[in-house]
Amino acid sequence: MTITLNKPQSLHLPTITTLPENNLTIIAEQIPVAAVTLNIWFNMGSAVEADNINGMAHFLEHMIFKGSRKLGLGEFERLLEARGAMTNAATSQEYTHFYFTCAPQDFVDILPLQLDLVSNPSLPPEEFTREKKVVLEEIRRSHDNPRRRVFDKMMNLCFPNLPYHRPILGTEEIIENLKLEQMQSFHHSWYQPSGMTIVAVGNLPVEELTENILNTLSLKSNQLQPPSPEYSPELPFTDIITEEYTDSNLQQARLMMLWRVPGLNHLEETIALDVLAVILGRGKLSRLFRDLRENRRLVTRISASNTTYKIQGEFYVSAQLSQENIEIVQAEIIKHIQEIQQFGVTEAELNRVKQNVASQFIFQSEKPSDRTNLYGYYYSQLRTITPALEYSEKVKHITVEKIQETAIKYLSLDAYGVLIARN
Structure with missing residues (x-):
């Protein structure tokens, strides 16, 4: 099944193809730049x-x-570096993605290699042992990062x-005890076509991008x-919950004030919260x-953010300041x-x-990598890219x-979380 989304007010004209036999989805779009990104x-x-x-994960x-x-x-x-291409990956709470950017003429050669990596990884035992040490060191470094510690405590509070x-990243104790067989089982369970969204954007015809992916796929699993x-979402705060701790590695204190708000499944509310965050502290x-x-x-610093996860989000104000100014x-x-x-708020403010939001949407959609992130994120989470096209x-x-x-409904003045990190 193939769908072309063509909205007159949109700068985006992606084509979506879903394979009926395994639900794998391909999103493709041609834009006039000298590159192609696969995500x-x-x-x-x-x-x-x-x-x-x-x-x-x-x-x-x-x-x-x-x-x-x-x-x-x-x-x-090594193969990508020789062609001037680049590759990377990222893991979050609700998605994992792998991507590369290359010249259009190299796409057909690199594509099968990337697909083979994610679908048929060798997971060699000696590399499992070696990479476990790398991940453990990454965890230790995160513990040594004061800003990371503040963030982790905020997430636990919210x-x-x-x-x-x-x-x-997991914890040292858990990672230390993971077995290769557990990883093999995890890959077999979760790296299935039914959970994959392949996005290709760049200076190749949509038909060519889609056909190359279809011809390369060896994912036969149903x-x-x-x-x-x-x-279920966390219940709203019913009181002012304050947590404090001391971190001598902080040069200044931190104040975090947070509210539990709707997630991706309530996009209309989320968009209003996004705008409110910009007015208040962006x-x-x-x-x-x-x-x-x-x-x-x-x-010294202050900002407001609305962070959206699928089930629920958090609206928070973060300040860096001297301890005597916290209250x-x-x-x-x-x-x-x-x-x-x-x-x-005033009409001028709004x-x-x-x-600003409309301009950023345009500026952040110019590169193939930007668009593959936009389409891949929304489709992997919601099975549609309509929110990406209609957001602006x-x-x-x-x-x-x-x-x-929105401010009245979600930002209670007498029920919220407070995290204070003193230095």
């Missing part, structure tokens, strides 16, 4: 892991590059029950990925930055939120943000009333 997405990450193998991402039926250790990277609080574990023209950083010098800054952040709840347009239709309503 292979799996709708699995650390959130699907059992507790006793936490960190497996990330560890396996490392091991994928250790060779396959057709490639020896390091051969894939998501005590959802798997988002678990470290993507086995479905296991169903992802089912979780950039030098935002309310918190102008007041607390520029005018009153109460903080007053916390109170002033609440005052700013209260002001938006009572009086809303229009500025709308323009939906932002344009948000009203000041919607922003005010």
